Amino acid sequence: MTPDPSASYDHLVLPHLDAAYSLARWLTGNDSDAQDATQEACLRALKFAGGFRGGNARSWFLKIVRHTTWTWLKRNRGHHEEVEFDEELHGGEDLSTNPETILMRQADINAVRQALESLPPEFREAMILREIEGCSYKEIAEIADVPLGTVMSRLARGRQQLQTLLTAHPQTGGSP
Amino acid sequence: MNCTQAQALLHPHHDGELDAANTLQMEQHLADCPQCGGALRTLEAMRAVLRQEGLRYQAPPTLRQAVLKAAQEAAKTKPAPAALRTRWQLTSVAVASLAAGVLATLFLFHLQSNNKGNPLLAELTSSHVRSLMAGHLTDVLSSDRHTVKPWFDGKLDFAPPVKDLADAGFPLIGGRLDYLTGRPVAALVYGRKKHLINLFVWPADSTPASSVPSVTEHMGYHYVQWQAGGMALWAVSDLNEAELLEFAHRWTAQ
Numbered sequence: 140m141t142p143d144p145s146a147s148y149d150h151l152v153l154p155h156l157d158a159a160y161s162l163a164r165w166l167t168g169n170d171s172d173a174q175d176a177t178q179e180a181c182l183r184a185l186k187f188a189g190g191f192r193g194g195n196a197r198s199w200f201l202k203i204v205r206h207t208t209w210t211w212l213k214r215n216r217g218h219h220e221e222v223e224f225d226e227e228l229h230g231g232e233d234l235s236t237n238p239e240t241i242l243m244r245q246a247d248i249n250a251v252r253q254a255l256e257s258l259p260p261e262f263r264e265a266m267i268l269r270e271i272e273g274c275s276y277k278e279i280a281e282i283a284d285v286p287l288g289t290v291m292s293r294l295a296r297g298r299q300q301l302q303t304l305l306t307a308h309p310q311t312g313g314s315p
Numbered sequence: 316m317n318c319t320q321a322q323a324l325l326h327p328h329h330d331g332e333l334d335a336a337n338t339l340q341m342e343q344h345l346a347d348c349p350q351c352g353g354a355l356r357t358l359e360a361m362r363a364v365l366r367q368e369g370l371r372y373q374a375p376p377t378l379r380q381a382v383l384k385a386a387q388e389a390a391k392t393k394p395a396p397a398a399l400r401t402r403w404q405l406t407s408v409a410v411a412s413l414a415a416g417v418l419a420t421l422f423l424f425h426l427q428s429n430n431k432g433n434p435l436l437a438e439l440t441s442s443h444v445r446s447l448m449a450g451h452l453t454d455v456l457s458s459d460r461h462t463v464k465p466w467f468d469g470k471l472d473f474a475p476p477v478k479d480l481a482d483a484g485f486p487l488i489g490g491r492l493d494y495l496t497g498r499p500v501a502a503l504v505y506g507r508k509k510h511l512i513n514l515f516v517w518p519a520d521s522t523p524a525s526s527v528p529s530v531t532e533h534m535g536y537h538y539v540q541w542q543a544g545g546m547a548l549w550a551v552s553d554l555n556e557a558e559l560l561e562f563a564h565r566w567t568a569q
Contacts, residue, residue, distance in 0.1 A: 160373070174378045242360045242364065251364055276327070276332050294326055302361060
């Protein structure tokens, strides 16, 4: 089979444009960077579409999006945005949180957004792929190019930190 | 299972990544242990918060247009394989028809995009795909419904109807315990030529769906949803729409 690259592109990339943009948006933190990175990722995908050997098109494309976005950020911002999560500051493990405390946050989507954005990038990306895109561990492992065990531990730690962020401070308006 | 083991498996359990045996053990432990059960409820609450509308960003129309334009320009100017290049040079009609095709794809996609926020569809997709990938298609491998049906006894809090549709060209392959929307469900596996159909069955809840099967497409798979005999039924397959609908009708008729 000689796949027609433009036909594969319609099939591989366009159906996943929202997922691609959403991931890039969460990784860059703003719309204009996300649009630029997604567009670049699409061009790369167009170039590599002929090399797609079947399987999961969304994972294949999101892997390109993720890689392009991180490279784009490094080039344009000059750093990898390594944010250290201060466990001292945000408190340690607490498995006894009342679920209702977290559910209260549903009313305040900005607080949830802020909490997700303040997660370290590796954890944030795993959480976005799992909880918002509904990816399986296997898909996340493929997209982020890490072993399954790493996916599992990033999710566990990401959730623990998010839980702390969502419950530690009671609602405080919408301070930036 | 003790708490240390349960805590190690809590996240994969919450994510539907455990096999049937571990899932069962987890369920038992979570039912008995208030602390681990509470930890799971916290994770569930967090998921509910994260799955709300507005957290998944949508590609702005300007980006869509830019991406389409770039693809078309690349197709015109990029050095393409010889066969492809000749085709492109044949006539500009090809370009126009591609553009039309792309627009059609986008339009269809737009129609489908409503389903993308549906967590059940996402879960069904994961379960279906996982059943194909992990070598974990069936827990009980038998084309005999009198073997498959009793296998579910004691593993579920309901008795799933098991039917063999071999006569209609949909032979029963086996059954499996699966997890959807936080509850154990029966997954019955049927074949259709080289395609596989996962039929997920669980007791219908208070919001009755139609008894008339309806089709949805999501991520390249077809989903037929209907209700029969008090059960909610979801058939998932890469089979074409018509045959999957036929499966649903035959299943109900038998």
